Amino acid sequence: MGFGEFDSDANAPQVTGPTSSAKIVVAGGFGSGKTTLVGAISEIDPLTTEAMMTEASVGHDDTSATPNKTTTTVAMDFGRISLDSDLVLYVFGTPGQHRFWFMWDDLAVGAIGAVVLVDTRRLADAFPSIDFFENRKLPYVVAINCFDRLLHHQIEDVRHALTIAPSVPIMACDARERDSAKQVLISVVQHAIAHDSALRAG
Numbered sequence: 001m002g003f004g005e006f007d008s009d010a011n012a013p014q015v016t017g018p019t020s021s022a023k024i025v026v027a028g029g030f031g032s033g034k035t036t037l038v039g040a041i042s043e044i045d046p047l048t049t050e051a052m053m054t055e056a057s058v059g060h061d062d063t064s065a066t067p068n069k070t071t072t073t074v075a076m077d078f079g080r081i082s083l084d085s086d087l088v089l090y091v092f093g094t095p096g097q098h099r100f101w102f103m104w105d106d107l108a109v110g111a112i113g114a115v116v117l118v119d120t121r122r123l124a125d126a127f128p129s130i131d132f133f134e135n136r137k138l139p140y141v142v143a144i145n146c147f148d149r150l151l152h153h154q155i156e157d158v159r160h161a162l163t164i165a166p167s168v169p170i171m172a173c174d175a176r177e178r179d180s181a182k183q184v185l186i187s188v189v190q191h192a193i194a195h196d197s198a199l200r201a202g
Helices: 034-041 098-108 120-135 155-161 178-201
Strands: 020-028 050-052 071-073 077-084 087-093 113-118 140-145 170-173
Touching: 020 034, 020 098, 020 120, 020 178, 034 077, 034 087, 034 113, 034 178, 077 178, 087 178, 098 120, 113 120, 113 178, 120 140, 120 155, 140 155, 140 178, 155 170, 170 178
Parallel strands: 020 087, 020 113, 113 140, 140 170
Antiparallel strands: 050 071, 077 087
C-alpha cells in the first residue's frame, strides 16, 4: 500500500505574493502518533511539550500497545508546513491523556478542521476526539495510523465500528512518513472547503 501521493516540493522557491494561513488540530488517543505526525510534516523544528511519564499515568494510560512509550504530550505539539506558495498550515497536536483534555477547547479555536488519528489496536480511544469535533461542528477526517505499514482492518469496517458518517473522509496513513502525513492534511483542507461550501449553499 502506498501512502502520500502529494508531489509538491515544499523546498521549492516560494513565489512572492499574498499568503493565506490556516490552523489544523491533530487529536487522537494516547500513543496514537500525534507528536510523530506533527514532527514528520513540519518545515520548522516542531515545538513539543513531551514529558517523562510518571506514576500519575498508572491506571489511566493504557501502554499495552505501546510498551516502549516513556514520554507523553502535556500541552501541545506545534508545526508548520507550506502546502503551496500561498497556503501555510499551522498544525497543533493535542495532548492525549484525559487529565489534559481541558486544553482542547483553546487549541481548537480558529481551526478550519481536524485530524482524528486512530490506532486500530485501541479503537475506543478515538471516540472522545470524534465526539469533541462533532459537538463543535468542526469538520474532521479520520486517519488510521498504520504503525507497521499494514492496514489490519478494512476502512469501511473502521467507519462502522466508530459510527462515522459517510461524509467524513477516512484514510490510511503512516504518521512517520512526511508524504503520508501531508496527504492527511490536504484531505482536511479539502474537506473543510467542501464543508464550508455546503454551509454557504444552505
